[in-house]
Every structure is written in C-alpha cells, then in structure tokens.
Amino acid sequence: MSAIRINWQALLALIATLASLTALPYTASMSAGFSLAVAALLLAGAVLSMLRLASALEALVLLIASFGAAGMLITGLESATGTATAGYFASLAAAWLLGWRLVTVMSGDGSRSDRTAGIVAITVPALFGIWVLILWECIVRGAGVPFVLLPPPSAIGIRISESLPILAADFRQTVLKAVLFGYVVGCLAGFLVAILADRFRFFANGLLPVGNMVSALPMIGIAPVMVIWFGFDWQSKAAVVIVMTFFPMLVNTLAGLAATSEMERDLMRTYGATHWQVLLKLRMQAAMPFIFNALKINSTLALIGAIVAEFFGTPIVGMGFRISTEVGRMNLDMVWAEIALAAIVGSLFYGALALLERTVTFWHPSYRR
Numbered sequence: 090m091s092a093i094r095i096n097w098q099a100l101l102a103l104i105a106t107l108a109s110l111t112a113l114p115y116t117a118s119m120s121a122g123f124s125l126a127v128a129a130l131l132l133a134g135a136v137l138s139m140l141r142l143a144s145a146l147e148a149l150v151l152l153i154a155s156f157g158a159a160g161m162l163i164t165g166l167e168s169a170t171g172t173a174t175a176g177y178f179a180s181l182a183a184a185w186l187l188g189w190r191l192v193t194v195m196s197g198d199g200s201r202s203d204r205t206a207g208i209v210a211i212t213v214p215a216l217f218g219i220w221v222l223i224l225w226e227c228i229v230r231g232a233g234v235p236f237v238l239l240p241p242p243s244a245i246g247i248r249i250s251e252s253l254p255i256l257a258a259d260f261r262q263t264v265l266k267a268v269l270f271g272y273v274v275g276c277l278a279g280f281l282v283a284i285l286a287d288r289f290r291f292f293a294n295g296l297l298p299v300g301n302m303v304s305a306l307p308m309i310g311i312a313p314v315m316v317i318w319f320g321f322d323w324q325s326k327a328a329v330v331i332v333m334t335f336f337p338m339l340v341n342t343l344a345g346l347a348a349t350s351e352m353e354r355d356l357m358r359t360y361g362a363t364h365w366q367v368l369l370k371l372r373m374q375a376a377m378p379f380i381f382n383a384l385k386i387n388s389t390l391a392l393i394g395a396i397v398a399e400f401f402g403t404p405i406v407g408m409g410f411r412i413s414t415e416v417g418r419m420n421l422d423m424v425w426a427e428i429a430l431a432a433i434v435g436s437l438f439y440g441a442l443a444l445l446e447r448t449v450t451f452w453h454p455s456y457r458r
Contacts, residue, residue, distance in 0.1 A: 102184075131180060138150060162181055163227060188220050248426045249426045284346075309401075354372075385443065
C-alpha cells in the first residue's frame, strides 16, 4: 500500500503556497524570513496531510498548520493595513484549504460513536465560523477596505467590549420586553385559536384567508401604525411581533392537527375516547413537529420584527434604534456590534427551541439513527 494519499485540498494548498513565494514579503511589516516561516508551516501541513496518517494525527497537523499560519498572517498586518501582496492572499488561501481539509477529516464517514459524533457536530460548525472571521479579518485589513464599508471583526470585538452597558440596555429593551412578550402572546394566541378553529371548522374557513392576507402585509407598513396605536415604547414593538407570530402558529397548528389519519382517529373512538381525549393523546402529539416548526420560524420573525419596528419610533434605547442612529453617525463598528448581538440572541433562541423539540418529539423518525 502506498504511503501517499493525495487529497485535493492539500494539493491545492501546496500549489498556492509555492505560488506565494513569488511575492515576498507578504506585507510591509513582515520580513522575508517571517513570510518564509509562514510558507514553511503551510508546506509542512500540506505534505503531511497527503501521507497516510491516522485521522487524529492528521487533524492535529492540519489544526497547527492552518490556524498557526492564519495567526501569523494576522500578526503580519500590524501597522501594515492595505499593504498585502498577492503572495499574502495566496498563503491565506492555502491556510483556508488546510482548514477545509481539517473539517473533512473531522467529519469522517459518519461511523463514530454517539458521544464523539456529538463533539464533532459542535466542533465542525465552530471551525467554519472561526474561518469566516479569519478570512473577513485578513481580507478587509490586507486589502485596505475602508472602515465605513466593512470594519474588521477585531474592531467590532473591541467595540463590543467597550459598549457592554449600552448593548445590555438595548438587549433588555428589545429582547426582554418587546420580543419575549410579543412572542409568547402571539404564539399562545395562535395556538389557542387553532384549537378553537379545529373544533369549529367555519371558524378556520374564515380565519385562514385573513391570515394569508395579513401575512402578505409588509412589516414596514404595520410598524408605523402600531407605533401610532400603542405609543413609542416597547408595547408597539410587541404588537408588531404579535401580528407577525400569530398566523404562522395558527396555520402550522391546524396543519399538524390534520396530520393524523382517519384510521387512527377511528381507533381512538373505538376505545370510547372523547373529542378532547383524541385531541390531547393523539392529534396533539402528531402536531408537535408542526408546532415546533412554527415556534422556530417565529423565533427569527419576532426578533426581526421588533428591530425593524424600532426604526419608526422608540425611546433612546433599543437595538433597532441604535442601528439606525449609528448608521447616520457612520459608526459602523457599533452597527455591526448590534448585528452580532442580534445574531447571537437569535441563534441561541433557535438552538434552545431545537433542543426542546428534540426532547419532546424524540419519537419522530427524523431523530432515529
């Protein structure tokens, strides 16, 4: 058996690294020797990755080579923004390709144990996210992209660390007041009305066309009306969230309640089950995937709706208010800090619902291994 196992990521990384040697040094602040050290690390990682190593050893080699080279490339941009050469970007591409190979090796063939698979399921997306930030940082600073167009992640991180009290106040105003209240009320109201509409079909026949019409209304048309009706504080933003989350929950719950077959319902009736017993013990269980689908959809709609509604009038606090105000001041790092906060909150909210769904609907075929 040959000791060499060619893979295309390592091969392209090798070619890119060799090409980068034609443009030394990589930046104005990097010496030729430091640039050669970056290239040597990348070459070693690419060559070793093409040998028949154990998966764990290959992953360790790729981790050191890709992230070590990326760290050195970021260090080389100190006091040298906008001076990156073609060799710099070629070596950055090589490091990214080795990072890609690292993710491929860690993903494997799907034959891992449940515990290891769980760790990989978290690590692989984390590595992908880290590489997005690395590429963003290196390309923006290396190419000298103007700050007002796109600030680097390092500047956004500094702004976040310096503005924690402001971000906390915006989070409290937008998420803890408007989003959570509107989300709970909108989803609960949609669920209860769906139960009622399922019992009385004429109610459903009248509500669904209205729901389709309201869903087609533009959010920027609803928000100013709600501000006029409920004032400039968080109540008007919660009203927008209620409108946006009510009908997705209504439609999905009705679809879920109709998911059981006639044979299953007939079986329950032969056991002497009442309408409410059939609803709770059969139809509600079958509707859970649909209900959680609505909850996950509404988790993003609620945050988007509250932030956009704050553009049309709010006290001097809130994530939407901060974004609209800081854009006018050209403080793009603060704008991206608010965007990062919204992304983190939305991801955690969605992830919590996904974990809860997995616990409640463990019986669903999609969770069977």
